[in-house]
Amino acid sequence: MVFALNLPKLSLSGVGAVEESVAVLDAQPVKKAMIVTDKNLIELGILESLYAALDSKGFDYVTFDQVTPNPTVKLVDVGLKFYQDNHCDCFIAVGGGSPIDCAKAIRIVASNDGPITEYNGVGLVKNEGAFFIAINTTAGTAAEMTSNSVITDEVNHVKMVLVDTKQIPNVAVNDPSLMVGLPASVTAATGMDALTHAIESIVTPGAHRLTLPTALEAVKLIAQWLPVAVKDGNNMEARAALADAQFLAGMSFNSAGLGAVHALSHQPSATHNLPHGVCNAILLPHVSALNAQTAPVAYRPVAEAMGGDTSRLDDRGAAELAVELIRKLSSEVGIPSGFTSLGIETADIDGWVQKAMDDVCMGGNPRTLTPEEVYGLYTSAL
Ligand SMILES: [Fe+2]
Numbered sequence: 594m595v596f597a598l599n600l601p602k603l604s605l606s607g608v609g610a611v612e613e614s615v616a617v618l619d620a621q622p623v624k625k626a627m628i629v630t631d632k633n634l635i636e637l638g639i640l641e642s643l644y645a646a647l648d649s650k651g652f653d654y655v656t657f658d659q660v661t662p663n664p665t666v667k668l669v670d671v672g673l674k675f676y677q678d679n680h681c682d683c684f685i686a687v688g689g690g691s692p693i694d695c696a697k698a699i700r701i702v703a704s705n706d707g708p709i710t711e712y713n714g715v716g717l718v719k720n721e722g723a724f725f726i727a728i729n730t731t732a733g734t735a736a737e738m739t740s741n742s743v744i745t746d747e748v749n750h751v752k753m754v755l756v757d758t759k760q761i762p763n764v765a766v767n768d769p770s771l772m773v774g775l776p777a778s779v780t781a782a783t784g785m786d787a788l789t790h791a792i793e794s795i796v797t798p799g800a801h802r803l804t805l806p807t808a809l810e811a812v813k814l815i816a817q818w819l820p821v822a823v824k825d826g827n828n829m830e831a832r833a834a835l836a837d838a839q840f841l842a843g844m845s846f847n848s849a850g851l852g853a854v855h856a857l858s859h860q861p862s863a864t865h866n867l868p869h870g871v872c873n874a875i876l877l878p879h880v881s882a883l884n885a886q887t888a889p890v891a892y893r894p895v896a897e898a899m900g901g902d903t904s905r906l907d908d909r910g911a912a913e914l915a916v917e918l919i920r921k922l923s924s925e926v927g928i929p930s931g932f933t934s935l936g937i938e939t940a941d942i943d944g945w946v947q948k949a950m951d952d953v954c955m956g957g958n959p960r961t962l963t964p965e966e967v968y969g970l971y972t973s974a975l
Contacts, residue, residue, distance in 0.1 A: 618683065
């Protein structure tokens, strides 16, 4: 059986990666970049090094700063008009998942027919589109190197998950100096998202020996460095480790797939506009405990990568230890233990179950879940 490993053509990691990416852009046959970002990042000065590098090369650009969390179909349309009106011919996304996903979607509709809703699904994009640099500012979604984008269809209240290798940016940039200013809560949420990527890609039947080593290294780095970065955002060693960890997790899940944690977390995130990483972190121990009943052996290396001693434990015991260590890490970095504290009520769950069952990520789960089990997972995560 053939295994497809999907990666960006070039990844730049480390302090100075932004400047290096501009040198790469300058060598391309393109003239004017559309920078896709949000106002907050501009106010924080995160784009200063990029602007300075572009100015030093005399490279023309315009900034589209209207991206909001959980970008919508309408925002993609507005972004397309901006791209066309300004006669741009390449993209630079700067941000976490939202600006990068928004840029992926604008790039699709800029070089393919029809609205972005026509590309909701797997492998529907025909033309790859313009040269695209994705500069990551969180650690994170790994959006700077994955085939996925998540766009909210605000009319039908659905989070569309667009999956196509043609969405992978040409250049993925992880410069930890852009991440030092991230608040502790965002550091914690995005770090737990990356941990979820790593763990789901380890336990999925889609896992492969080409993906497992990077996922396990990601788990190890996150368990070691996430509490450090949450306590001290200026610790560059921790920031650099987490930037690479989330990229390593991306290298794994982008080819192996995800599972029920993401399938379930997309729903409260869509209806209550909650941070993706927080929803994942709350659901991860509950889904893992249930999955471990079916595939306990898959969780043993997770426990070990998180620093657990499994030498005297059978597979079930090692899986229980993994769940315990996930809970401990989540609590240590300040993630709420349940959805109730975020304003979720039991009545909210009914509308989520079928959408979670239909979510594109559900197919990768190691245990085939029933709607009753999904309802039970949501209830236990309250
Ligand atoms: Fe995620």
